[in-house]
Amino acid sequence: MPISLKVNGVERTLECDTRVSLLDALRDHLDLPGTKKGCDHGQCGACTILVNGRRINSCLTLAVMHEGDEITTIEGLGGPEDLSPMQRDFVSCDGYQCGYCTPGQIMSATGMLAEARDGMPSHVSESLIGKANLSDAEIAERMSGNLCRCSAYPFIREAIARNTEQSQ
Amino acid sequence: MREFDYVRADSLDHAAAQAGPHAALIAGGTNLLDLMKLQVMVPERVIDISRLDGLDTIEADGPGLRIGAMVRNADLAADPRIRADYPVLARALLAGASGQIRNKASTGGNLLQRTRCPYFYDTAMACNKRAPGSGCAAEGGASRMLAILGTSKDCRAAHPSDMAVALRALEARVAIRAPNGTERILEMDQLYRLPGDRPDLETELDEGDIITAVLLPAPALGSSQSYRKIRDRASYAFALVSVAAVVTMQDDRIGKASLAFGGLAPRPWKDAQVDAMLAGQAPSEALFSKAADTLLAEAVSDAGNEFKRHLAHRAMIAVLREATGLAPASTGTDLVGEPA
Ligand SMILES: Cc1cc2nc3c(=O)[nH]c(=O)nc-3n(C[C@H](O)[C@H](O)[C@H](O)COP(=O)(O)OP(=O)(O)OC[C@H]3O[C@@H](n4cnc5c(N)ncnc54)[C@H](O)[C@@H]3O)c2cc1C
Ligand code: FES
Numbered sequence: 070m071p072i073s074l075k076v077n078g079v080e081r082t083l084e085c086d087t088r089v090s091l092l093d094a095l096r097d098h099l100d101l102p103g104t105k106k107g108c109d110h111g112q113c114g115a116c117t118i119l120v121n122g123r124r125i126n127s128c129l130t131l132a133v134m135h136e137g138d139e140i141t142t143i144e145g146l147g148g149p150e151d152l153s154p155m156q157r158d159f160v161s162c163d164g165y166q167c168g169y170c171t172p173g174q175i176m177s178a179t180g181m182l183a184e185a186r187d188g189m190p191s192h193v194s195e196s197l198i199g200k201a202n203l204s205d206a207e208i209a210e211r212m213s214g215n216l217c218r219c220s221a222y223p224f225i226r227e228a229i230a231r232n233t234e235q236s237q
Numbered sequence: 238m239r240e241f242d243y244v245r246a247d248s249l250d251h252a253a254a255q256a257g258p259h260a261a262l263i264a265g266g267t268n269l270l271d272l273m274k275l276q277v278m279v280p281e282r283v284i285d286i287s288r289l290d291g292l293d294t295i296e297a298d299g300p301g302l303r304i305g306a307m308v309r310n311a312d313l314a315a316d317p318r319i320r321a322d323y324p325v326l327a328r329a330l331l332a333g334a335s336g337q338i339r340n341k342a343s344t345g346g347n348l349l350q351r352t353r354c355p356y357f358y359d360t361a362m363a364c365n366k367r368a369p370g371s372g373c374a375a376e377g378g379a380s381r382m383l384a385i386l387g388t389s390k391d392c393r394a395a396h397p398s399d400m401a402v403a404l405r406a407l408e409a410r411v412a413i414r415a416p417n418g419t420e421r422i423l424e425m426d427q428l429y430r431l432p433g434d435r436p437d438l439e440t441e442l443d444e445g446d447i448i449t450a451v452l453l454p455a456p457a458l459g460s461s462q463s464y465r466k467i468r469d470r471a472s473y474a475f476a477l478v479s480v481a482a483v484v485t486m487q488d489d490r491i492g493k494a495s496l497a498f499g500g501l502a503p504r505p506w507k508d509a510q511v512d513a514m515l516a517g518q519a520p521s522e523a524l525f526s527k528a529a530d531t532l533l534a535e536a537v538s539d540a541g542n543e544f545k546r547h548l549a550h551r552a553m554i555a556v557l558r559e560a561t562g563l564a565p566a567s568t569g570t571d572l573v574g575e576p577a
């Protein structure tokens with residue numbers, strides 16, 4: 070089926086089988102391998118991207134379902150020469166070891182901060198009313214959809230906390 | 238994954254007309270695609286209802302709310318009316334899956350998500366739910382995630398949804414549209430069948446039926462609401478046991494208690510006898526313990542999930558303590574504004 074997507078601000082079209090996940094469309098049809106495949110079943114978060122500004126797992130959705138949608142991948146946040154603030158904070162806090170989960174972590178953190186700014190509560194928020202303060206426990210809970218096999222969690226949370234402080 | 242035709246529905250009529258024995262609706266896709274990749278579900282046609290107009294709003298419905306079937310789990314949990322008036326629902330949603338999945342998962346899809354029984358997932362194993370008549374490989378096997386109430390010798394699978402447990406405690410109902418366009422409204426216990434000797438038949442939905450909305454009754458003003466989920470890790474895991482409670486006190490007595498349980502049964506579990514034992518009584522440890530005994534009186538467990546009896550017993554008492562004021566409320570217990 071023919072599909073058109075707006076990926077990182079650029080109109081792209083591709084022709085693919087109905088079975089192709091959005092993740093495989095990005096990696097194998099649009100030559101954007103920054104988004105990673107960990108489990109392919111929604112369990113690890115390595116494939117996290119933004120669709121119309123919201124974070125999702127690209128492995129658990131079909132490319133054909135996203136006709137006309139705006140997609141942001143790690144390549145769209147910034148490259149080696151023009152890192153986004155979140156990417157820079159991950160680098161300066163050593164928020165990774167092998168780096169495999171990192172694109173997903175950074176995309177997820179970007180989406181998560183937008184949710185928090187919109188007032189979304191979390192499982193650990195004491196009150197459901199009002200905006201939660203992004204404590205370490207809040208960051209950990211809101212990022213629980215991203216696993217890190219190297220267990221770089223403390224530094225990942227630190228990078229996100231640093232980014233939060235700077236953007237406030 | 239097996240090959241399939243993809244149809245983007247442009248109306249409910251269109252979606253219903255495309256239905257058939259080998260077709261499946263897709264909403265968020267977070268459960269269906271997982272199962273299609275494993276060939277546990279093998280539809281030949283996938284009907285996309287995610288872009289249908291009018292299914293993704295939350296509207297007033299008399300004194301209650303009508304939640305469209307395509308409202309995403311994240312949006313439902315964030316809605317100010319849900320947070321203030323139905324906090325147990327917001328809490329249950331926030332306890333489920335991950336931020337990414339909640340952004341995709343829909344209200345209708347969450348209700349109809351399939352069991353997480355490991356034998357259902359493994360196509361090399363016997364499973365009466367996946368392959369009717371093939372048997373149940375769970376006998377004597379890994380039962381940690383399996384049910385202990387409402388099961389049959391043919392199936393011990395548990396319903397995995399957190400959201401549905403809160404909806405059951407809130408006494409929500411489900412609106413279903415038949416292919417001829419008529420709407421019928423079912424209580425949740427009418428929607429979900431118990432397995433008996435046909436565990437493959439999970440709901441009362443017929444071919445071409447589409448869930449259009451979940452209906453919430455008027456808010457239980459003055460109630461204390463609580464969702465407690467116990468799982469193998471602190472986040473991003475299915476419930477071993479969960480308890481949803483909506484409790485209204487009248488002076489020093491329990492006016493009304495509506496409890497529902499997750500992780501224990503093939504559907505979000507409610508026991509009318511338990512609610513009735515609590516109503517009108519002064520809250521006490523002894524009362525709660527007796528009610529928990531009643532809840533679990535018919536439980537059937539094995540060595541692998543025997544622990545669920547104790548966990549459910551204690552979780553129910555802990556939740557009731559907080560909801561009735563015997564213990565201070567902790568995170569997960571919220572008050573709904575007093576009547577003016
Ligand atoms: C890693 C992981 C962890 C998870 N953890 C949890 C958890 O802790 N707690 C929890 O509750 N859930 C959890 N989930 C499950 C998640 O909540 C469900 O996958 C999700 O709610 C399904 O919604 P969906 O819209 O994506 O459904 P889909 O996958 O689109 O559909 C699911 C089923 O419902 C049918 N359907 C969908 N909409 C309708 C409709 N309107 N009318 C009739 N039929 C319909 C489909 O045909 C399909 O059979 C988890 C999932 C994953 C992948
Ligand atoms: S690859 Fe998508 S969640 Fe693991």
Ligand code: FES
Pocket residue numbers: 164165166167168169170171216217218219220221
């Ligand atoms: S840095 Fe190696 S998996 Fe996270």
